[in-house]
Amino acid sequence: MKIANEQLKEMYLTMLKIRKFEKSASELFAAGKIPGFVHLYIGEEAVATGACANLREDDYITSTHRGHGHIIAKGGDLKYMMAELFGREDGYCKGKGGSMHIADATKGILGANGIVGAGHNIAVGSGLAIQHRKTDQVCVCFFGDASTNQSTFHEALNLASIWKLPVIFVCENNGYGISVSQKRHQAIADVSVRATAYNMPGITVDGNDLFAVYEAVNEAVARARKGQGPTLIECKTYRYRGHFEGDPVVYRPEGELEAWMRKDPIPKVEKYLLENGVMTEEEMKQLNDDVDKMVEEAIEFAEKSPLPSLESALKDVYSDIVEEGRVR
Amino acid sequence: MKKMTYAEGIREAMRFKMREDPNVILFGEDVGKFGGCFGVSAGLWEEFGDERIRDTPISEGAIVGAAVGSAACGIKPIAEIMFIDFITVGMDQLVNQAAKMRYMFGGEINLPMVVRVPAGAGIGAAAQHSQSLEAWLTHVPGLKVVYPSNAQDAYGLLLTSIDDQNPVVFIENKVLYSMQNDVDENELKPIPLGKARIAREGTDVTIITYGRQVYDSLEAAEILAKDGISAEVIDLRTLYPLDKETIFSSVEKTHKVVLVSEECKRGAYTGEIAAMIAEERFYECDAPIKRIGALNTPIPFATDLERYVVPNARDIELAVKSLF
Numbered sequence: 001m002k003i004a005n006e007q008l009k010e011m012y013l014t015m016l017k018i019r020k021f022e023k024s025a026s027e028l029f030a031a032g033k034i035p036g037f038v039h040l041y042i043g044e045e046a047v048a049t050g051a052c053a054n055l056r057e058d059d060y061i062t063s064t065h066r067g068h069g070h071i072i073a074k075g076g077d078l079k080y081m082m083a084e085l086f087g088r089e090d091g092y093c094k095g096k097g098g099s100m101h102i103a104d105a106t107k108g109i110l111g112a113n114g115i116v117g118a119g120h121n122i123a124v125g126s127g128l129a130i131q132h133r134k135t136d137q138v139c140v141c142f143f144g145d146a147s148t149n150q151s152t153f154h155e156a157l158n159l160a161s162i163w164k165l166p167v168i169f170v171c172e173n174n175g176y177g178i179s180v181s182q183k184r185h186q187a188i189a190d191v192s193v194r195a196t197a198y199n200m201p202g203i204t205v206d207g208n209d210l211f212a213v214y215e216a217v218n219e220a221v222a223r224a225r226k227g228q229g230p231t232l233i234e235c236k237t238y239r240y241r242g243h244f245e246g247d248p249v250v251y252r253p254e255g256e257l258e259a260w261m262r263k264d265p266i267p268k269v270e271k272y273l274l275e276n277g278v279m280t281e282e283e284m285k286q287l288n289d290d291v292d293k294m295v296e297e298a299i300e301f302a303e304k305s306p307l308p309s310l311e312s313a314l315k316d317v318y319s320d321i322v323e324e325g326r327v328r
Numbered sequence: 329m330k331k332m333t334y335a336e337g338i339r340e341a342m343r344f345k346m347r348e349d350p351n352v353i354l355f356g357e358d359v360g361k362f363g364g365c366f367g368v369s370a371g372l373w374e375e376f377g378d379e380r381i382r383d384t385p386i387s388e389g390a391i392v393g394a395a396v397g398s399a400a401c402g403i404k405p406i407a408e409i410m411f412i413d414f415i416t417v418g419m420d421q422l423v424n425q426a427a428k429m430r431y432m433f434g435g436e437i438n439l440p441m442v443v444r445v446p447a448g449a450g451i452g453a454a455a456q457h458s459q460s461l462e463a464w465l466t467h468v469p470g471l472k473v474v475y476p477s478n479a480q481d482a483y484g485l486l487l488t489s490i491d492d493q494n495p496v497v498f499i500e501n502k503v504l505y506s507m508q509n510d511v512d513e514n515e516l517k518p519i520p521l522g523k524a525r526i527a528r529e530g531t532d533v534t535i536i537t538y539g540r541q542v543y544d545s546l547e548a549a550e551i552l553a554k555d556g557i558s559a560e561v562i563d564l565r566t567l568y569p570l571d572k573e574t575i576f577s578s579v580e581k582t583h584k585v586v587l588v589s590e591e592c593k594r595g596a597y598t599g600e601i602a603a604m605i606a607e608e609r610f611y612e613c614d615a616p617i618k619r620i621g622a623l624n625t626p627i628p629f630a631t632d633l634e635r636y637v638v639p640n641a642r643d644i645e646l647a648v649k650s651l652f
Contacts, residue, residue: 060401093434103433110400111433115424121390122425125397125405132353132379132403139397152420155390162385316435317469319493321569 001215005278011053011210012273012284015045015266016291018069021078022241024295025068025085025099029245033303034085038099041069043208043240046265047172048073050213051140051233054221060108060126060139062119065100066172066239067112070142075107078298088305095308096316110139116177117150119143120169124156127165127230136225138166140217145234146177148191157198157232166224168217171234172207178243179251195232207235208265211272237265330513335368335505337479338444340516341486342369342406346376349404352490355382356391356408356444365410366446366505392418392443396425396495399441404490411457412447412499426495427470438493442486447475448540448590449638450503455626458634460591465497466568466600472521473567475499477542479509481565484519492521499567501539522569526578530560533648534578536601537588538564541639545588548644559648567597575601576609583614584651588644593621615651620644 003011022040029038041048044066052061052073063070071081076092084091085099092102103111110126113119123141130137147153148171160167171191175182188194195202201220205212213235220231238260242249273279279287314323332340345352354369354376360383363370373381384391388409395407409415415422422443429437449458465473472494476482482500489496527542528549535545542563549559560578564571579585585605587598602617623637 062397091434093432093436096434097432101432103429103436105400105433105436110397111429111437113425115420118393118420118425121393121421122397122400124390125394125399126401127397128394128405129398129401129403132351132398152389152393155385155387156393158385159387159390159394163382316431318472319430319435319438323469 001211001218003214007053008273008278011049012269012279013287013291014049014073015210015269016288017078017294018045018048018072019266020291020295021072021081021298022068024299026241026245028299034099035087036098038085038245039066039243040239040241040245041066043260043264044172044174044237045069046210046213047170047207047235047237048142050210051142051170051217053214054217055138055140057107059137060110062110062123062126062139062141063112064119064142064144065112065114065116066144067100067102071102071104071109071112074109076102076104076109078294079301082298082302083305086302086305087307088302089308089312090301090305094312117143117147117152120147120152120156123167124159124165127160127167128163130166131163138168138221138224140168140170142170142172144177145171145173145175145182145191146180146185148194149186157194157200157230160230161198161200164227164229166227167230168220168224169230169232170217171232173234173236174239176243176251181251190234192232192234200230200232202232202234204234204236207237208263208268210265210269329510331508332479332511333506333508334479334482334500335366337482337511338368338486338500339370339372341483343372343375345487345490346372346380351403352406353380353382353403354406354408355384355394357384357386357410359383359408364408366502368505369408388414388418389421392421392426395441395443396421396429396439399439400429400437404440406442406444406490408444410446412445412461413456413459415445415461422471422497423468427468430494431470439495440491440493442489442496442498444498444500446500446502448501448503449622449627449634450540452629452631452634454629458627460589460622462499462567462589462591463595463597466597470495472496472569473499474521474565475538475567476565477501477504477539477563480511480515481519481525483516485521485565487518488521491518499539503540519565521566522571523565524571524574525563525565526560526574527563528559528561530558530582532558532582533560533584533586533651534582535559535561535586535588535644535648536564536575537561538567539590541588541590544639544641545644547641548648551641551645552648557648557652570601572604575605579605579609579612583612585613586618586620586644586647586651588620588639590638591621592624593619594624596621618647618651620647
């Protein structure tokens with residue numbers, strides 16, 4: 001499949017943004033600047049990037065607890081994301097969501113989600129809204145391998161299939177549900193076989209291969225836009241970090257991480273860009289520097305952003321009710 | 329005045345909104361040609377067709393989830409859960425998603441969705457089809473909870489609920505579905521959420537209730553009147569937002585309070601209201617605040633047992649008399 005040079009550069013940029021944002025988030029968490037839980041996407045960049053490269057701004061995504069990559073790939077702004085991780089007033093959610101709950105309605109980002117498996121049915125609802133409006137939008141639902149053991153996965157695939165909803169189910173099979181390996185949490189090797197049960201196409205691709213992901217999602221998006229219903233795409237990948245920052249990662253066999261790091265998705269793309277004359281080494285170096293700067297600016301923005309006012313804790317529960325505060 | 333059943337009130341409100349706004353849709357188990365388990369949506373499929381009246385698989389998580397996702401994307405879904413008991417299966421979507429999204433995302437996403445749930449005992453449906461789970465629902469910030477007692481209110485409150493930008497759980501009492509009420513046709517219009525109704529004026533005691541127990545309370549009030557006790561009956565209509573003003577002004581008048589609901593008494597929402605009155609109007613009360621609820625058991629099957637467990641007018645009458 002021929003991808004235009006501009007789009008290739010754009011995808012490379014996205015992967016760099018995710019990788020560098022996440023590396024910074026890891027350091028900032030370790031430094032105590034980011035509270036709460038942080039689940040990093042390092043190693044899985046090709047999935048979000050390859051999938052979202054097929055989407056328009058008016059398409060939707062649902063995300064997971066490991067959502068930074070999806071949000072960046074769908075056009076999320078690093079500044080507002082970082083400010084949200086810091087719990088600041090200028091964050092995407094005004095400091096009320098944090099890492100696990102970033103949404104951007106203007107870009108069709110229906111939210112990262114702290115409940116494993118909750119996005120499946122929200123994506124179905126999004127597909128229902130699209131079908132009702134008779135537009136050619138689509139919704140990409142991102143989720144991990146372990147969430148396919150939740151009843152929600154099965155309910156959602158069933159409903160999306162019988163209603164032929166424009167939903168692309170993208171499973172990021174990173175081999176683990178927290179500490180439990182895939183072969184201990186399900187008796188199948190490929191999640192994609194579960195598509196058979198719902199009479200929809202199911203495919204497994206190398207999730208560390210940007211082009212494989214892009215092509216699979218491209219085909220699924222085209223089907224969905226034509227009203228031909230949902231697809232299940234399994235992308236086999238790996239997270240370099242633990243489930244969350246601070247995870248001691250006692251559950252990985254020796255050498256597993258190193259083996260996956262040799263299949264890192266980013267050098268593969270760099271090699272392709274060089275060999276095909278899409279970018280020179282200098283241009284890539286420049287782009288890396290640019291992204292470093294973007295991330296630095298995002299951190300600076302977050303650090304300068306004020307803490308949310310205490311009164312803001314009482315707002316936005318309802319659209320029309322402000323809850324009672326307290327006197328101290 | 330014309331006669332209308334509670335079920336008709338709900339149905340006609342849905343029909344009115346669906347005619348008015350093409351973005352209003354209804355889905356749930358058997359709501360289509362079958363007309364819903366209790367016949368509430370009968371005839372709507374014939375008028376609005378497959379695309380707007382959708383039968384779903386028996387997947388409560390997907391039903392509530394589809395409401396959340398479609399509302400987040402700008403349409404106005406009404407999701408019917410066949411029995412309130414089944415909301416347990418869709419509770420993640422209701423509690424962790426619907427109720428939280430607006431707040432968690434900093435006010436960026438509105439969820440104009442209604443989840444309709446038939447509740448309550450009285451039809452011999454036993455423990456898994458008869459519960460009253462108001463306390464669970466009102467406990468969750470981010471949900472509005474409505475519970476009409478008659479056709480007029482069901483109609484007006486549902487119109488408002490469908491237009492509300494927040495997730496609304498619309499609780500319907502299944503015993504009331506077939507009950508006919510007089511309806512003022514000129515008053516078939518939206519009723520604001522959070523406005524209680526004085527079902528009967530009185531001066532000696534305030535009975536605060538909603539749903540089916542409004543009728544039991546009125547029956548008790550009639551008996552009490554013969555014994556010289558003038559009971560005021562407040563039908564809350566909306567459980568959250570709660571009409572504190574109407575409650576407090578009645579308490580300030582009568583100085584005695586009896587709260588009645590069909591929930592099992594332990595942890596019931598009436599306890600929250602009792603606590604609120606104790607906290608904010610303690611000195612207005614000249615007697616203990618009484619709560620009447622179901623016994624603290626699951627709802628039993630056999631008719632006599634069910635009647636024994638669920639409160640009735642006699643329980644209310646005795647509770648009131650104990651305060652004098």
